[in-house]
Amino acid sequence: MEAERPLNVSNEVRAGEYWLKSKVGENCLCIVWKAEHVLSGEVVAVKQIYLYKLNKHLKTCLDCELNFLSSVNHPNIIRLFNVFQAQNCMFLVIEFCPGGNLASYIRQHGRVPEHTARKFIQQLGAGLEILHSCHIIHRDLKPENILLSCLEGEVVLKIADFGLSSNLHPGKYAEKVCGSPLYMAPEVLQFQRYDEKVDMWSIGAILFELLNGYPPFCGRNNVQLLQNIKSCTRLPFSQLIFPELHPDSVELCLKLLSTNPVDRFSFNEFYQHRFLRRKGLGN
Secondary structure: OOOOOOOOEEOOOOOOOOEEEEEEOOOOOEEEEEEEEOOOOOOEEEOOOHHHHHHHHHHHHHHHHHHHHHOOOOEOOOOEEEEEEOOEEEEEEEEEOOOOOOHHHHHHHOOOOHHHHHHHHHHHHHHHHHHOOOOEEEEOOHHHHEEEEOOOOOOOEEEEOOOOOOOEEOOOEEEOOOOOOOOOOOHHHHOOHHHHHHHHHHHHHHHHHHHHHOOOOOOHHHHHHHHHOOOOOOOOOOOHHHHHHHHHHHHHHHHHHOOOOOEEEEEEEHHHOOOHHHOOOOO
């Protein structure tokens, strides 16, 4: 489907059947717009990708993203409604999430109650189950790439931004270094080959941040970050909240944030863990 050339009308830009109203995100490769359908007024998000800026690896990731999202309809994975091209750009029309992203939520609320952290991780697990069944690794799971359906009430988390995703079948390994350092598994930071357990590390980092209000590891650069991870003898839980945490949530963090991927929980071990399955924790 070819989009008409974007036109400037009342300081708005039109791409295909959509008015691009305002930017909600941007990097060197793409812009994400809040948009409205020209006729129906339906509010959506439109991801504008500059195709000429993509190398071979990123084009392969884009193909993986499109193939996966076009075949999936799950409440915890962002919906893809339409795809079209114009002016050396590809436009992905996806559902708009007025609740923003999990990073903004944590900045606003700080650490969340343990039962809320469990509910959020349960939802991420449900979305990851679909990825796992399709042999997809996300490779960039972080709070910025987890969107919220709303700000209040029954918040639904949705895994988004599959721009670095890849097919990886059991027993196979990837080697491309990609992701966001604060949520990147140590084997990736060390330029080693890796498998789907890199996503489990990222989930562990997100769970830790939900419980404490800050990521588990930091550093001025990737070298220092890796040194801090490797020299850690105990996870830096806030001593104000650690006595209040249930042992199950602490154990899950420890098992997900194991520096040795052999010892780190697999997806199935994570998804069947007591922390996600038990009742209580403030409910």
